[in-house]
Amino acid sequence: MKQSASAAPPCRVAVTGLGVVAAIGADVPAFWSALTDGACGIGPIANIPTERLGSRLAAEVNGFDPAAHFAVRRLPMLDRATQLALVAAREALRDADFGDSDPRRSGVIFAAAIGQETFDSAYLELYGRNAARLHPLTVPRIMPNAPASHIAMEFGLRGPCFATASACASATHAIGTAFHMIRSGQLDCVVTGGADASISVGFMKAWEALRVLSPDVCRPFSRDRAGLVIGEGAGVLLLESWDRAVARGAAIHAEMLGFGMSSDAGDLTAPSADGALQAMQAALDDGGLDPGDVDYVNAHGTGTRLNDRTEAAALRRLFGNRRVPVSSSKSMIGHCLCAGGGLEAVATALSLRDGLLPPTIGFREADPDCDIDCVPNVARAVPVSVALSNSFAFGGLNAVLAMGRA
Amino acid sequence: MSDAAHAPLTAAAVDEQILAIVAKEANLDRALLRPEARIDELGIPSLDMTMAVFELEKHFDIEIPVIAEQPGAEFATVDDLVSHVRGVLSKAGRIAGPAA
Numbered sequence: 001m002k003q004s005a006s007a008a009p010p011c012r013v014a015v016t017g018l019g020v021v022a023a024i025g026a027d028v029p030a031f032w033s034a035l036t037d038g039a040c041g042i043g044p045i046a047n048i049p050t051e052r053l054g055s056r057l058a059a060e061v062n063g064f065d066p067a068a069h070f071a072v073r074r075l076p077m078l079d080r081a082t083q084l085a086l087v088a089a090r091e092a093l094r095d096a097d098f099g100d101s102d103p104r105r106s107g108v109i110f111a112a113a114i115g116q117e118t119f120d121s122a123y124l125e126l127y128g129r130n131a132a133r134l135h136p137l138t139v140p141r142i143m144p145n146a147p148a149s150h151i152a153m154e155f156g157l158r159g160p161c162f163a164t165a166s167a168c169a170s171a172t173h174a175i176g177t178a179f180h181m182i183r184s185g186q187l188d189c190v191v192t193g194g195a196d197a198s199i200s201v202g203f204m205k206a207w208e209a210l211r212v213l214s215p216d217v218c219r220p221f222s223r224d225r226a227g228l229v230i231g232e233g234a235g236v237l238l239l240e241s242w243d244r245a246v247a248r249g250a251a252i253h254a255e256m257l258g259f260g261m262s263s264d265a266g267d268l269t270a271p272s273a274d275g276a277l278q279a280m281q282a283a284l285d286d287g288g289l290d291p292g293d294v295d296y297v298n299a300h301g302t303g304t305r306l307n308d309r310t311e312a313a314a315l316r317r318l319f320g321n322r323r324v325p326v327s328s329s330k331s332m333i334g335h336c337l338c339a340g341g342g343l344e345a346v347a348t349a350l351s352l353r354d355g356l357l358p359p360t361i362g363f364r365e366a367d368p369d370c371d372i373d374c375v376p377n378v379a380r381a382v383p384v385s386v387a388l389s390n391s392f393a394f395g396g397l398n399a400v401l402a403m404g405r406a
Numbered sequence: 407m408s409d410a411a412h413a414p415l416t417a418a419a420v421d422e423q424i425l426a427i428v429a430k431e432a433n434l435d436r437a438l439l440r441p442e443a444r445i446d447e448l449g450i451p452s453l454d455m456t457m458a459v460f461e462l463e464k465h466f467d468i469e470i471p472v473i474a475e476q477p478g479a480e481f482a483t484v485d486d487l488v489s490h491v492r493g494v495l496s497k498a499g500r501i502a503g504p505a506a
Contacts, residue, residue, distance in 0.1 A: 054471070211456050211472050211480065227472075269453045306452060 013182045013256040014245040014406065017096030017238030018346050019088035019193075022333045023059035023231055027091055031343075032350050034332070035358040036379040041333050042217050042229050048201055055213040058199050059231030059334025076137050078150065079115030081234075084339075085147035085195030086154060088234035092191065093155060096238045096250060103158040107187050108151045109178040111170035111194025112144035112163035113338040120200035147195050147234075159187055168300075170194055171235065172341030172391035172399035176259030178239050179401075183256075188244055193342030195234035204230065210269070212304050218335075220301035220328035220360050221308050221374040223367035228302040231334020235342030237349070252406040254349040257386065258287025264396030271307050271392050276300075276314035279398035280388060287402045289386060291318050294402075296357055296387040298348045299374075301328025302335055311390065312370035325382065327375040331361040341391040345401055348389040352405045355383045412467065414502035420495055424488050427465060431458035441485035448484075455481065462491055470494055 018028050023041025025031030034041070041059040050056045066075055066083050078086070118141040125131035140146060145163040152161040160181070164173040171194025178190035207213055207230060214227035245252055260282025264275035284291060300311055315326060329347050330336075336343055351357055356379055363376035389401045415423075429436040432450045439448075445455065463470050470491060473480045481487040495501050 054469075209456070209460060211459065213472075215472065267451055267453070270451055 011183050011185050012242030013179050013239055014242045014250070014252045015237050015254040015256060015349050015403070016240055016245050016250040016252055017092035017098065018253060018349060019091030019095065019236040020234065020343060020346055021061055021064070021084045021088050022233035022235075022336070022343055023061055024332055026061075026064070028095065028346065031346070035329060035347055036356055038359050038361045038377060038379065039332060040217060040361055041231065045199065048199060048204075052201060053204050054208050055204070055215060057214070057217070057229055059229060059336070060199060061232055076135070077140065079141040079146060080117040080197035081113045081115055081195045082141070082147045082150050084197055084232070084234035085110065085236070086150055088193070088195065088236040089151045089155070089191055092236040092238045098238065099248065101189055103156055105159055105188040106157040107159040107178070107181065107190045108148045108157055108161040109174045109181070109190055109192045110148035110151065110163050111174050111196070111338040111342065112165035113147060113170070113194065113196045113198075114144050115142040115146060116198040116200045116203050118142050120202045123202070151191050155191070157191065166397040166399065167393035167395060168335070168337050168340055169391035169393035169397050169399040170338040170341065172345065172389065172401060173261065175237060175239070175341065175345050176261065176399055176401055179256040179259050182239055182241050189238060189240035191236060191238055193234065193236035193345065194339040195342070196337045196339035197232045198337055199230060199232050214303060217362045218303040218331050219362035219364065220299065220303045220331050221312065221367060221370040221372065222363045223365040225303045225305065225308060227304050228330070229334045231330070231336040233333060233336045233339050233343055235339055235344070235346045237342070237345055254352040254406050255404040256401070257404045258283040258285070258289060258402035260284070260286055260400045262398045264398070266396055268396070269394050271310040272396065273310045273313040273317065275396060275398050276311055276390070276392055277317050279400045280314065280318050280390065283388060283400040283402040289402055292322070293386045294319070294324055294388055295382065295384040296351055297324060297326040298344045298351070298387065298389040299326045299328045300390045300392045301330055301360065303328070303330060307392065309369040311392070312372050315372055323373045325357050325375050325380065326372050327358055327360045329358055332358070341389065341399065344391070345389050345403070348387050348401070348403055352384050352387055352403055356381050357384070412500065414500055416502050417492065420492055420501055421488055423465065424462060424491050425484075427461050428458045428484070428487065431461055439484045441483065441488065443484045445481055445483065466491075466495060466500070468494055468498060468500075
């Protein structure tokens with residue numbers, strides 16, 4: 001690891017709490033066990049009408065009973081995305097055995113996610129069923145900062161609270177910003193990550209029009225990959241200053257080391273290898289790291305022809321001939337959009353903690369355009385010191401986290 | 407779309423309409439859209455291709471299914487697209503005479 005005086009962080013940052021709701025598991029132990037078993041969370045859509053959908057597959061969170069988690073009077077305030085966010089945040093704070101913090105130095109920085117379930121059902125009532133009025137909580141349920149606000153309210157966190165909007169990189173931008181605010185000494189702790197529940201008829205039709213949805217499962221980096229599959233869920237991390245975590249005897253899952261961002265400033269939807277490479281390099285530079293330090297990459301890996309080919313090219317340029325294991329959790333949890341970076345950062349922290357790499361499942365055939373070691377189909381036990389988690393969004397927005405073993 | 411718009415077209419007219427729409431969406435000279443021309447070599451971005459397919463669906467009032475084997479880069483050449491759309495129209499009985 002490169003030691004550079006100028007890059008020496010003033011304050012180390014620990015990951016002390018993890019929380020998850022995903023198609024393959026309703027909490028972190030179930031999620032991690034399924035992820036390392038190579039369990040596929042993709043299946044026929046069960047929670048919305050599918051007659052009008054061309055693609056009827058998704059990675060849904062099934063069996064989620066809102067009434068089991070929220071009081072009757074509170075439920076009308078909560079879109080499904082916010083519900084998933086709160087359940088995952090509760091797990092993360094329980095996991096961290098959080099206790100008391102200075103509320104003014106405790107923040108929430110979370111992925112901006114439109115309340116799609118509310119959005120879709122409200123406008124169905126208005127335009128489709130000619131409703132005379134909409135529910136008075138429609139606006140606060142839809143607002144993209146709702147998950148962040150509800151987390152702050154539930155836990156009494158009175159420091160900075162806001163939502164980051166960068167589509168499929170939103171959660172990674174949130175986590176990276178949270179990391180930087182703690183590292184610079186502005187905050188002691190931040191609840192961060194993302195939640196997304198966008199499997200609505202309207203939004204699925206919108207995705208269908210982009211012609212990138214897989215008619216099958218999601219097969220990242222496989223020659224016969226046929227597109228992405230939409231997922232839903234939440235991934236939440238509690239970050240806190242290393243000294244605070246140590247002082248209170250917290251169990252530390254991983255260390256945040258670096259965060260890099262870039263903008264392709266090119267095509268609206270097609271990814272750029274230059275942009276991806278620049279963000280990965282920036283994350284390494286931010287943490288005073290070299291490409292040679294990296295043992296594992298949790299890829300963006302959507303399963304589209306274009307993303308995987310471009311990401312593989314960027315990885316080859318970063319690592320040269322060194323074959324660093326790279327896997328895509330989206331093969332199991334689907335593309336959870338604004339939540340993707342949160343779920344994948346949780347997976348990356350657990351990879352570092354346990355020395356276990358989740359596989360890329362659904363892999364059938366090597367693609368010369370994706371000449372990387374994608375940990376096909378079976379998890380691998382390997383000690384990991386430094387790992388990257390990649391998120392690349394429509395709009396050409398790239399965000400990469402560098403994390404280290406605690 | 408009126409019923410008249412659904413009257414069978416000749417194969418040549420169909421090809422001409424498809425190419426006119428692609429040329430407009432890709433902002434390219436129609437003459438460049440030779441059947442064997444590769445989409446990537448013509449420099450047509452993937453989003454422009456998606457937009458062209460959307461416009462074709464509207465124009466012909468049909469649904470153009472994603473080619474299951476290779477979504478994301480569905481059409482390698484101009485002819486791949488034209489043949490696919492022609493096939494959909496032909497199946498719907500919208501092309502006069504035997505399919506080209």
